[in-house]
Amino acid sequence: DQQVKQNSPSLSVQEGRISILNCDYTNSMFDYFLWYKKYPAEGPTFLISISSIKDKNEDGRFTVFLNKSAKHLSLHIVPSQPGDSAVYFCAASALRDDKIIFGKGTRLHILP
Amino acid sequence: GAVVSQHPSWVICKSGTSVKIECRSLDFQATTMFWYRQFPKQSLMLMATSNEGSKATYEQGVEKDKFLINHASLTLSTLTVTSAHPEDSSFYICSAPRQGVYAFFGQGTRLTVV
Numbered sequence: 001d002q003q004v005k006q007n008s009p010s011l012s013v014q015e016g017r018i019s020i021l022n023c024d025y026t027n028s029m030f031d032y033f034l035w036y037k038k039y040p041a042e043g044p045t046f047l048i049s050i051s052s053i054k055d056k057n058e059d060g061r062f063t064v065f066l067n068k069s070a071k072h073l074s075l076h077i078v079p080s081q082p083g084d085s086a087v088y089f090c091a092a093s094a095l096r097d098d099k100i101i102f103g104k105g106t107r108l109h110i111l112p
Numbered sequence: 113g114a115v116v117s118q119h120p121s122w123v124i125c126k127s128g129t130s131v132k133i134e135c136r137s138l139d140f141q142a143t144t145m146f147w148y149r150q151f152p153k154q155s156l157m158l159m160a161t162s163n164e165g166s167k168a169t170y171e172q173g174v175e176k177d178k179f180l181i182n183h184a185s186l187t188l189s190t191l192t193v194t195s196a197h198p199e200d201s202s203f204y205i206c207s208a209p210r211q212g213v214y215a216f217f218g219q220g221t222r223l224t225v226v
Contacts, residue, residue: 009153036217043118043205043217044156064157091158097161099146100207100215 002028004092006103014111019077021106023090026071030092032101035064037076038087046076047088077108085110118218125196125225127156133191133221135162135206141186146215147179150203153226162206163190163217196225 005024013019031052036044037105050057050073057064062087077084077102090103117136135145143200145162152194160181161169168181178200180192193200201224207215 021224035150041121041203041220041222043220046216099158099161100157101158104150 001031002103003055003101004090006106007091007106008106009094010107010109012109012111015082016079018037019075019080019084019108019110021075021077021088022089023073023075023103024071025073025092026073027092027094027101028068029094030101031095031098032093033066033073035062036089036091036102038089038105044089052100057084080098080108080110082110082112114216116160116206116216118221119205120170120221121219122222123224127197127225128195130194131196131223133193133204133206133223135218137187137190137208137216139174140208142189143186144209145183145189146207146209147181147189147191148205148207150205150220159191159204162191164189166198176204193223195225198225201225 003026032048035047037047038044048059048062048064050066055066066073087105087107089105091100093100119134143164147159148156150156150157158171159174162181162183164183170176183189205220207217209215
């Protein structure tokens, strides 16, 4: 039973354009949603998060949108840069136990 | 700089031997740490929750006798893969929540069992 789903295993975007990574979840008890960036053979790096009581959080080039009714969130990166090429994990957590549940990840390729 | 340090970053061992992986929180105390495992092209799967001073909590399907977890201090958790087999080869990552849910991750350990 996959609680956090990233249905696109990969995404290619032209440099300078907007990258949109999508994520769906099934558990309505999640309190926070997070995005992590990961390079091969390294641990994930925290990127941005959003509380379940908000619908948008922005940090520089990164914006996360949350649609609770649809149980859907998305990460927007604009403008996309070559260094953004990595695997992006959507994750969710409940405050009661601090566990972080990850999606399968989406590999983002930024094309020159 | 890294706030969670994991060691070693890679290890090769023979089948049947045991391997210990350390996870340290560098500038904060972590009463809880998490251990994840990642297979190629797959998600990070939570294996267990390491609790300082008490037994670890294992996720369903994870063998507690095979993956021994010790959280002896507020800054150190260890994962020991006992009697390792080739199917245990994987990328193991630890994490520690520093500010509620904003967990920081170690660099990961690539385990190869030959």
